[in-house]
Structures are given as structure tokens and as C-alpha cells.
Amino acid sequence: MQDLIHVSLRRHLPGREIGTPTLLGEGSDHLAYEIDGEIIVRVSKSADPGERQEAVRREAGLLALVARLSTLPVPEPVFADEEAGVLAYAKLPGVPLNEHPVAEPGRLAEPLGRFAGRLHDAPLDQVEHLVPRDVYPPPAWLADAERDYRAVAGHLPPDGRRRVEAFLGRTPPPEPKAVAFCHNDLGAEHLLVDPASGALTGVIDWSDAAITDPVRDLALIYRDLGPEVFDRALDHYGRRCDAADRERAAFYARCSLLEDIAYGVETGARRYADNGLANLDRTFSG
Incomplete structure (x- = not known):
């Protein structure tokens, strides 16, 4: 090679x-x-x-x-x-955000909101020949989350298990009314930051890019940076985000957090498991 x-x-x-x-x-x-x-x-x-x-x-x-x-x-x-x-x-400068959490995550809200809004506004006829349509309905997400929870339940504190089980017992949200061009894996591991200033320096790994529910990108801001940064990012998003969109964002964030913990536990990639466990309470609150 x-x-x-x-x-x-x-x-x-x-x-x-x-x-x-x-x-x-x-x-x-x-x-x-x-x-x-x-x-x-x-x-x-x-x-x-x-x-x-x-x-x-x-x-x-x-x-x-x-x-x-x-x-x-x-x-x-x-x-x-x-x-x-x-x-x-x-190679872009910077280090992955999941390896170097920044002191003021709120500063990332504006650039991430603007980035997501610009991406999601792309005319679909410009991208549909380059990326697939990723149609994976919320009930399938919930089934995956249930499987991931069974794999990691023993690693969660009692209060965390109660919160997750309450979530898994709910009806999943309806499917989105519209789709958009998305990075589709906008987690902290794919956001580069300057260790000194904490500023975003790039977005990497576009291998999962797809035409899908735009809330999926926003959901990983919710998961990795918290609901407050998510809300602030929406102030700069430039697109309508209603109550149903916010419900799906929280839903995807919770499902993907369980997926990250399971991945970390099953593969030994402890950073994913540790970060997921650290963010469990705020992601499943409410």
C-alpha cells in the first residue's frame, strides 16, 4: 500500500x-x-x-x-x-474537540450555527449526484438505542439508568417534513480546534455526508456541547427550527450518546465511553 x-x-x-x-x-x-x-x-x-x-x-x-x-x-x-x-x-490545523475540550464551549455556538445553516441551505440538485439519501426512521434509531443500552447498562449509574429507560419507553418523534444536505456525523471528533485559542479550525471526515434530516447535524451539537450551546447555535442557524425539530434533536442526541458509550465499551476506545458517561445527565435531562 x-x-x-x-x-x-x-x-x-x-x-x-x-x-x-x-x-x-x-x-x-x-x-x-x-x-x-x-x-x-x-x-x-x-x-x-x-x-x-x-x-x-x-x-x-x-x-x-x-x-x-x-x-x-x-x-x-x-x-x-x-x-x-x-x-x-x-491537513487542516488544530486538534479534535473530543481530545481537547475548550474552556468556553459557548464560543463555538455562532460558527457552528452559521456553518450548519449554510450547509443545509445547499440546493439538493447540486449534491444529489455526490451523496446518498440516508432515510433511517426514528423507530429504527430507537431500536438501535435499546440494543446499545443493553450493552452498557451495567456501566451507568442508577439514576442514569432510570433516565435512559424512561426515554426508551417513549414513542419516537415523527419523521421530518424536509431533508437537506448534511455532514451527517458532526460530532466533536470531527471538529478541529486551536488548543491555544479554542477557536474552530475545521470540519473533517465527510465520508458519511448525505441528504437527510438536517436536525441530525444539530443533534450532535446538543450531545457533545450541551443543550445551552445547541440553543445558542440555533440563534445563528438562519433556518426555522420548530418544536418538532427540537424534539428530534434531543431524540437523536440521546440515541447517538448511547451509541458512543457502547462503541467505547465494546472497542476499548475509552474516550468515547468516558465522554458519553460525562454528558449523560445533561443529555437525558428534561
């Missing part, structure tokens, strides 16, 4: 000194590497040449579109090698 990356980099960045790629992580369909602390390279895992080409073409097109839409920095392609299944983009 590293030989493939070097060949692709030499082809598209001739004359540049190339260091050894460092594996950052692995998704279901790609591997991600960092090179010289400056470039991120995603390599398709598909053995089918047509699938590799399509995956790179689509992701490069998506990132180019997002760069035009976004009010915050996003990864921009350096090159797309469709034949090799390699996409390279410049």
Missing part, C-alpha cells in the same frame, strides 16, 4: 520530498495515512478498478463542493488519482 502511495505522490507532486506514510485509521472502504504532517491520503480498499475510480471521483467532487459552501475550513483536494484509488488533501 505504501508503494502505491509513493508512486501516486511522485506522479502528482513531482520533485517533492516524500516521507514515510503513517497509518491514521481504517474505514470500511478506505485506509487513511498522514505524510510529513502536511498531507492526508485516503486509499480505496476496493479491488475493482471501476469502484476505485468512482469512489475517488465522488469524494473529490464532494470536497470541492463543500469547500465552496462551508463557512469553516474543510479538507480541500491536493490531487485525485482515480486510477490508483488515491485522494490527497492538505
